[in-house]
Amino acid sequence: MARPAMARESDLAASRTRAAKTSKGASERGTVENALPNLDRIIHERMRLGIVSALAVNDSLTFNELKRLLQTTDGNLSVHARRLEEARYVECTKSFEGRMPKTEYRLTAAGRKAFERYLNHMEALIQSLRER
Numbered sequence: 001m002a003r004p005a006m007a008r009e010s011d012l013a014a015s016r017t018r019a020a021k022t023s024k025g026a027s028e029r030g031t032v033e034n035a036l037p038n039l040d041r042i043i044h045e046r047m048r049l050g051i052v053s054a055l056a057v058n059d060s061l062t063f064n065e066l067k068r069l070l071q072t073t074d075g076n077l078s079v080h081a082r083r084l085e086e087a088r089y090v091e092c093t094k095s096f097e098g099r100m101p102k103t104e105y106r107l108t109a110a111g112r113k114a115f116e117r118y119l120n121h122m123e124a125l126i127q128s129l130r131e132r
Helices: 004-020 026-038 045-058 063-070 074-086 110-130
Strands: 090-097 101-105
Touching: 004 063, 045 063, 045 074, 045 090, 045 101, 063 074, 074 090, 074 101, 101 110
Parallel strands: none
Antiparallel strands: 090 101
């Protein structure tokens, strides 16, 4: 007979707790695990991290330049760029070059600060793991 899903989830949580208490270095892992929720989830996603990283080292990039650089599809890039725009990390300018539309992205001051915080956080995590 199958057990209810709630019981399985609580058993799993209890076994993780027991494993953490009995494992060597559990307190160190707990420190790293507690730090992970503090990561900026907007930037942390792989494609958005790529966009922000590329814009951090360039004044601006067009949609096609980002697409080529990140080797992604139009739809994937537009969804992630929009999310960064909504967070005000990236600014989008649309214009025309002749008859061709041109979409250009720049990292905002808020985006640059958020990226710096993200990098500092990751460096601290890496350092704490290396010190173990």
